[in-house]
Amino acid sequence: xxxxxxxxxxxxxxxxxxxxxxxxxVVYQALYAPFKICARPYVMFMxxxxxxxxxxxxxxxxxxxxxxx
Numbered sequence: 001x002x003x004x005x006x007x008x009x010x011x012x013x014x015x016x017x018x019x020x021x022x023x024x025x026v027v028y029q030a031l032y033a034p035f036k037i038c039a040r041p042y043v044m045f046m047x048x049x050x051x052x053x054x055x056x057x058x059x060x061x062x063x064x065x066x067x068x069x
Contacts, residue, residue, distance in 0.1 A: 007032050009066065015042070 009031040016025040016039065024042035029035060049057050 010063065013037065 010028045011031055012026060012028045014027040016027055017023070018025060025039045026042050026045040027037065027039045028045075029037045045063055047062050048060055049062055051057075
């Protein structure tokens with residue numbers, strides 16, 4: 001995110017465990033309207049960016065920590 005904006009920023013709300021499979025999950029919320037809350041497998045959340053799908057992206061990981069702006 002180049003400019004001071006909340007577009008594409010997310011806040012981690014919790015870490016959870018799937019009750020049937022035991023899979024680790026990350027529960028997070030978009031910091032832009034409509035402020036959707038989502039869950040994603042921990043392994044996927046922590047994975048690197050798919051360079052074939054997004055060749056021009058500069059970040060290494062799908063989700064990265066950013067400093068407050």
